[in-house]
Amino acid sequence: MINKVSPDLASAVSAVQDGSVVMIGGFGDAGSPTELIHAVVDRGVSDLTVISNNAGNGLVGLAALLNGGAVRKIICSYPRSSHSVVFEELYRAGRVELETVPQGTLAERIRAAGAGIGGFYTKTSAGTPVANGKEIRIIDGEEFVFEAPLKADVALVKAQTADRWGNLTFRLTARNFGPIMCMAAAHTIVQVRRIVPLGAIDPESVVTPGIFVDTVVQVAEPMSERTAVIQERAYP
Amino acid sequence: MTTFGPKGLSVPQMAWRAAQDIPDGSYVNLGIGMPELVADHVPTGREIVFHSENGVLGAGPIAGPDEEDEELINAGKKMVTLVPGAALFHHADSFAMIRGGHIDVCVLGAFQVGTNGDLANWSTGGSDAIPAIGGAMDLVAGVKRVVVLTKHVTKTGERKLVETCTYPLTGQSVVSRIYSDLAVIDVTDGGFVAVEILEGLSIEDLASLTGGPLRPAPGIVSLAPPNL
Numbered sequence: 189m190i191n192k193v194s195p196d197l198a199s200a201v202s203a204v205q206d207g208s209v210v211m212i213g214g215f216g217d218a219g220s221p222t223e224l225i226h227a228v229v230d231r232g233v234s235d236l237t238v239i240s241n242n243a244g245n246g247l248v249g250l251a252a253l254l255n256g257g258a259v260r261k262i263i264c265s266y267p268r269s270s271h272s273v274v275f276e277e278l279y280r281a282g283r284v285e286l287e288t289v290p291q292g293t294l295a296e297r298i299r300a301a302g303a304g305i306g307g308f309y310t311k312t313s314a315g316t317p318v319a320n321g322k323e324i325r326i327i328d329g330e331e332f333v334f335e336a337p338l339k340a341d342v343a344l345v346k347a348q349t350a351d352r353w354g355n356l357t358f359r360l361t362a363r364n365f366g367p368i369m370c371m372a373a374a375h376t377i378v379q380v381r382r383i384v385p386l387g388a389i390d391p392e393s394v395v396t397p398g399i400f401v402d403t404v405v406q407v408a409e410p411m412s413e414r415t416a417v418i419q420e421r422a423y424p
Numbered sequence: 425m426t427t428f429g430p431k432g433l434s435v436p437q438m439a440w441r442a443a444q445d446i447p448d449g450s451y452v453n454l455g456i457g458m459p460e461l462v463a464d465h466v467p468t469g470r471e472i473v474f475h476s477e478n479g480v481l482g483a484g485p486i487a488g489p490d491e492e493d494e495e496l497i498n499a500g501k502k503m504v505t506l507v508p509g510a511a512l513f514h515h516a517d518s519f520a521m522i523r524g525g526h527i528d529v530c531v532l533g534a535f536q537v538g539t540n541g542d543l544a545n546w547s548t549g550g551s552d553a554i555p556a557i558g559g560a561m562d563l564v565a566g567v568k569r570v571v572v573l574t575k576h577v578t579k580t581g582e583r584k585l586v587e588t589c590t591y592p593l594t595g596q597s598v599v600s601r602i603y604s605d606l607a608v609i610d611v612t613d614g615g616f617v618a619v620e621i622l623e624g625l626s627i628e629d630l631a632s633l634t635g636g637p638l639r640p641a642p643g644i645v646s647l648a649p650p651n652l
Contacts, residue, residue: 215478215515216501217494241515268556269501279554288555291477292519292562299516310523311565315596318561360512361478362495367514395514414494 192354192404193383197227200405203342203375204228204236211298211343211369212240212250216269217413219362221346222249224379224405226423228344229253235260239298239340241291241365243267243275246417251275252424259284263338265291271417290318293335295368301337302371302400309334343373346410347396350380351387354401355394363395370400377403379410430625432576432605436652440465441620442531442573442603451475453522453563455532455545456500459573462531465652473509475527477559479518482510499559522559523566530567532560534574534602536589539636541599541611543572544591557594564595576604577633585609585616586635606630608647615639620647 194200201224204210210228214220229252236259243264244251251274253259262284267275278284289297290312300308309332313319323334345366348359356378358366370376383406433441439461446452446462448470454460463485466472474483476498483498484505492503521527536544543564546557564570574584585602602609607630608620615637621630623646631638 216497218478218497218501219495266556266558268554276554280552286555288557290557290561291515291559292523292566295515295519296523312523312562314565316561316593318557358514360493360496361476361480363512363514364478365515368516412494 191352192398192401193352194403194405197223197405197407198230200224200377200403201227201231201344203377203403204231204233205341206233207235208233208341209237209239209339211340211373212238213343213345213364213366213369215241215361215364217245217249218360219346219364219366220249220413221344221379222411222413223407224344224346224377225249225253229256229258229423234258237261237263239263239338241265241294242269243272245269245271245413246420247274247422248411248416249413252422254278254284261285261287263287263289263294265289265294288318294338295365297335297338298365298372299368301339302368305337307334307336338372340369340373341375343369343376345369345376345378347378347380349382349384349389350378350401350404351384351389351398352404353386354378354398354404355389356380356396356401357389357393358395367396370396375402376400377405379405379407381408381410382406430606430622430629432622433647433649434652436461436465437649438573438603438605440649440652441608441647442571443467445571445601446470446472446529448472450528451481451526453477453527453530453567455530455560456558457533459531459533460498460500462573475521476504477518477522479513479515480506480510482507484510519559519562522562525566525568527567529569529571530563531571531573532563534572534584535591536584536586537572537574537599537602537611538589539587539611539615541597542589543570543594543599544589545594547592549592560594564598569600570598571601571603572599573603576606583633583635606633609638610641617641618644620645622647
């Protein structure tokens with residue numbers, strides 16, 4: 189029998205260890221797996237490398253993980269925002285390493301890892317400082333930059349609905365990096381609002397097939413990071 | 425605050441001008457900030473589909489108080505709506521649309537545009553600046569037509585249209601046209617060419633606020649937006 193449903197958040201994130209490379213879904217607060225991140229904060233792990241589009245807001249979610257000193261390095265496309273205070277302080281103090289990647293290159297590197305592709309050439313970043321030190325190849329007369337796949341030990345993702353096989357649906361723009369991160373990690377952990385019986389998700393509506401998912405945990409009413417940031421709430 | 429140069433178009437007027445050039449049926453990506461306003465000025469009768477790189481085709485207006493949903497945002501992380509016919513997808517598909525040449529037009533902001541169409545809009549290169557790239561490098565690499573919406577000079581009077589960009593590049597020779605508060609300028613092999621110029625502003629005055637060679641187009645006309 190296949191049952192990927194975990195009884196609680198603490199057991200769900202037990203795969204996260206010191207030194208793990210952790211993908212975290214979400215674009216800003218949309219799709220941020222806030223409760224899973226907080227469960228990782230509670231584990232007290234350190235030396236993490238985090239791969240995420242942004243670098244957290246306020247004092248919750250990814251910002252809470254950074255604030256607790258758990259993160260050694262972050263790989264992202266856009267670390268700056270009006271509320272990315274924790275990241276900026278750590279970065280300026282030299283306490284967190286940053287690798288900035290163009291957003292589409294970040295997405296494709298993740299997808300490539302999940303699809304078993306050993307990298308790809310893209311026109312993105314050609315002629316810019318981001319291409320420095322990377323292999324350049326001329327294809328059809330245009331300059332392309334080689335980018336390597338980006339894989340992770342663990343992915344933390346938020347979705348809308350799952351069944352016990354790990355089939356997922358997403359909601360609106362909370363989908364963003366979720367489906368590709370599910371593919372690219374050795375162990376994918378997903379928090380969902382609802383867990384439904386097998387067969388309750390129309391097979392034509394499955395966005396991420398369960399083969400890409402290892403652990404599912406229900407968080408029926410996830411917190412609003414947007415509200416938490418406005419109210420200046422902190423975790424823990 | 426001191427302002428430099430002549431009083432040019434308002435920001436809504438600049439957005440209006442850029443919107444006039446977007447053909448019916450286009451798929452369009454708007455950069456964060458000022459370019460987002462272009463969506464408010466699409467001429468009546470044109471059907472234009474707005475792409476947001478976080479996974480939306482058919483992004484509609486900013487959500488009203490009763491429509492707000494934190495899981496429906498645009499690339500600027502503002503809560504938006506969907507128009508009938510909208511589609512949602514993940515990030516790799518979204519950037520396949522961008523890199524694969526499926527998006528017709530993108531309108532971006534700029535720190536600097538070079539006479540050769542080079543664009544710098546992600547970092548001023550300062551030692552304490554936090555580098556944040558977002559989707560700009562993918563957009564300029566893949567979108568069919570890249571145009572820039574920007575004030576002609578900075579708040580401190582520095583030129584933004586320059587002979588050669590001094591800030592780190594977003595892309596090389598990517599910009600086709602610039603909509604500023606003073607002019608509409610094409611980027612050509614022969615440098616900047618003004619096709620429309622603010623009423624009452626001379627080409628010499630415009631050239632003095634522009635780095636690199638600038639010449640008037642043979643059929644140059646006045647830039648005449650409505651009051652906005």
